[in-house]
Amino acid sequence: MRKFLVAGNWKMNGDTARNRELVAGIIAGSKPSETVEVLVCPPFPYLAAVAEQAGDSHVMVGSQNVSEHESGAYTGETAPAMLRDVGCTYAIVGHSERRTLYGETDDQVAAKYRAALDAGLTPILCIGETLEEREAMQTESVCSRQLSAVVAATGIEAFASAVIAYEPVWAIGTGLTATPEQAQDVHLHIRSMLSAENAEVAAGVQILYGGSMKGENAPGLLTMPDIDGGLIGGASLKSADFLAIVEAAVEVAGS
Numbered sequence: 001m002r003k004f005l006v007a008g009n010w011k012m013n014g015d016t017a018r019n020r021e022l023v024a025g026i027i028a029g030s031k032p033s034e035t036v037e038v039l040v041c042p043p044f045p046y047l048a049a050v051a052e053q054a055g056d057s058h059v060m061v062g063s064q065n066v067s068e069h070e071s072g073a074y075t076g077e078t079a080p081a082m083l084r085d086v087g088c089t090y091a092i093v094g095h096s097e098r099r100t101l102y103g104e105t106d107d108q109v110a111a112k113y114r115a116a117l118d119a120g121l122t123p124i125l126c127i128g129e130t131l132e133e134r135e136a137m138q139t140e141s142v143c144s145r146q147l148s149a150v151v152a153a154t155g156i157e158a159f160a161s162a163v164i165a166y167e168p169v170w171a172i173g174t175g176l177t178a179t180p181e182q183a184q185d186v187h188l189h190i191r192s193m194l195s196a197e198n199a200e201v202a203a204g205v206q207i208l209y210g211g212s213m214k215g216e217n218a219p220g221l222l223t224m225p226d227i228d229g230g231l232i233g234g235a236s237l238k239s240a241d242f243l244a245i246v247e248a249a250v251e252v253a254g255s
């Protein structure tokens with residue numbers, strides 16, 4: 001039985017005071033749960049402080065990116081082991097903003113995925129199509145290409161303890177959301193692709209939806225059989241908004 005994972009991607013937002021308030025609100029407003037996991041991904045400078053504040057509460061901490069290298073002359077980069085060292089247990093890799101704004105390639109994303117896993121982090125692999133690609137009916141082929149690059153580099157077993165986030169680029173930060181059916185179709189495609197390699201691994205992988213998820217649309221999305229949670233940007237910056245999604249997941253899990 002897969003658990004839901006509700007993950008907040010804070011992107012480049014927040015400061016020490018606002019983060020403290022946000023984390024305190026999330027801890028106070030949600031409970032440890034057998035069925036719903038809660039994760040926050042703050043900007044790098046705040047990871048250690050947020051991890052310390054989260055302590056041994058049910059709120060987990062992850063990074064928004066990670067280097068594919070272990071250590072050395074990589075100015076400005078952060079090694080996976082450093083993230084573990086400051087209390088992270090997850091790392092987002094291949095977010096569409098990294099791919100588009102910083103030119104991350106499928107191969108680089110695959111290397112980051114491998115490096116995160118090797119350091120004991122759970123990678124959250126983001127994949128998804130642009131509006132142009134959706135209109136050209138390339139949604140499945142784009143997702144297949146992005147996923148295959150990682151499977152080819154790491155092997156299917158590397159997905160036994162990983163998370164995939166399907167994030168249609170046209171829905172990120174735009175207020176547009178994939179309908180539950182549109183999202184489910186792609187999630188099923190992703191799971192079927194993995195299943196062709198290893199059915200057991202595919203059945204266990206959490207596949208999150210990302211793209212303007214909010215309290216109002218979360219119940220419809222989370223009721224879909226292959227949607228196992230959300231990667232949330234805008235709505236993760238206010239505890240009430242984020243908690244509304246956590247609550248939706250708790251309700252769907254209990255129904």
Ligand code: PEP
Nearest residue numbers: 172173210211212233234
């Ligand atoms: C994201 O950036 O991962 C995301 C899903 O953002 P938003 O929820 O704001 O669309």
